[in-house]
Amino acid sequence: xxxxxxxxxxxxxxxxxxxxxAQHARLFDETARIALPEAESRTFIGTxxxxx
Numbered sequence: 001x002x003x004x005x006x007x008x009x010x011x012x013x014x015x016x017x018x019x020x021x022a023q024h025a026r027l028f029d030e031t032a033r034i035a036l037p038e039a040e041s042r043t044f045i046g047t048x049x050x051x052x
Contacts, residue, residue: 002021006013015021036044 002017002025004015004021004024006015006024015024035041
């Protein structure tokens, strides 16, 4: 069974099984697939920090 735990600034939420958990898993997989590799992410964040 898939389980999703989300922690937000003022709440937390559990989603266990079913379509909702599967949808969160698909969203996470898609986000991970299109994300920059770690080294490129660090470089990108570094350039953002240096901007005035």
